[in-house]
Amino acid sequence: MAETTVLNMGPQHPATHGVLRLVLELDGETVVHCVPEIGYLHTGIEKNAEHHTWQQAVTDTDRMDYLSPLINNLGYCLAVERLLSVEVPPRGQYIRVLMSELSRIASHLVWLGTYALDLGAMSVYFYAFQAREAILDMYEAVAGVRMNLSYIRVGGLLYDLPPQLPGMVERFLQEFPRWMHDFRSLLDDNPIFVGRTRDIGLLPAQQCRAFGVTGPALRAAGVAHDLRRVTPYSGYEHFEFDIPTRTEGDSYARYLVRMDEMEQSARIVRQALDGMPSGPWKSADRKITLPPREELKTSMESLIHHFKLASQGFRVPAGAVYQAVESPRGELGFYVVADGGPRPYRMRVRAPSFYNTQALKYVLDGALVADAVAAVGSLDMIMGEVDR
């Protein structure tokens, strides 16, 4: 066997989108062996959550997958609500679905732009980020910030939708098909893009199962597994949407699956907007959610509830639940343990990127080093979520 070279790709490398280090053992241009090294972004989020109140811990979840903060909020809040046996009213559920799907589109748009950029297609990046900007404006309208929203709270939401939001969503839905057409005409049949992604980064269904790979990577390998359909949550059973799948299991198939998913998400957004119920948007349980501001001036009881919630939070009955939601990257699971106290006893996060990144061991073996960037990027890992 020829002498091999060890090449460190990362942790500071523009194509690793964060701080992923790949130790590549090379025989000429071929990767003989790949060892992904992680932990450079470990911030102890699970430990921190044990020291925050139940409601404060929502802000920990944003900071893992910062490209789809709302879906992280949702998974955690659903888990805590199950422990509390609290129901969120229909309007709250619809707003959660609406914002989650916008979040999925925004996340896929970042992936699309940066992935195309990795492969040398500069212009897609600008178009994709321009489209994402419209969604960030909506984030700002609902929660006042453009990242780390913590808009979804245990028991409901932070605020109701602002009056200008339906118009913003409507304008976005009008423009979106044209934008999608632009992206697709730039990439779908682009010989360079197709040449660099087709048959690259192969991850067949059997390997996905063994490595716990979920999301677009699993669906691109022919398994129509989507938690919004398998175990519907937050009222997803009321929405019509398809689960796009491909069978090739390569980077190009993952690209196509994500493009189709964005169109399906837009379909869900349309249904959520048109069918938006009126009525309360958070639980009426005053032991969990804050009373309306105006009641504080007239009701002593509301003032006490407000004081208790703001100063010490609420307690959650002892128990453990596993709640999984479909994030843009796959199965995002929260295993939450309560001991009856005011803080989570344990918040374990099953991050989809963590498992998808681990599969690089398999994906890069035997690949050409020049294809490593194309294969890594196509798995769309977020290091904040991998390292937590």
Add this chain to the structure above:
Amino acid sequence: MADQETAAAANESPPPPLPDWVQQVVAAVADGVTAVLGVEGGSGASDVPTLVVAPQRWFEVAAAAKAQGFDFFCDVAGCDYPERPQRLAIVAHLRDLDRGRLVRLETAVAADGELASWEPLFPGAGWPEREIYDLFGVGWRGNADLRRLMLPDDWDGHPLRRDYPLEGPRALNPDSPYAL
């Protein structure tokens, strides 16, 4: 009065049998499953069908569950209960994608405990086991690359244990190179 109670007990239908796949797993590893929760005929409540597993049979029960169709590795996590003699609980989830089922496997080991690695069954178990080794201090027999995953190799202690201070190394040893 006592006779009536006996008669009432006799009239009650026998407890429903465990689901078929649980029976198969129990039959495959006779001494492996110590309790079944969250299913009809089980001995307790749980949000997910749960098998409580004897630690020495951790690997065999997973292999039996895999044979019953739970071939998608979902997650394995730790949770520390310092007041228990077997303080480190290990909680794993497996999925059956074809039938849309989820199962939880639970066990517990002492502070210096060790379990058989699932890596030969599910390559995906490699990293989460290393994470538990790193943050809880559970050893894994048969994990091909048992090193710390998140923290530097010379880190002291296991931060996700309940008695590890939130402040980190600074609170334990001011001379630690990681005391910030």
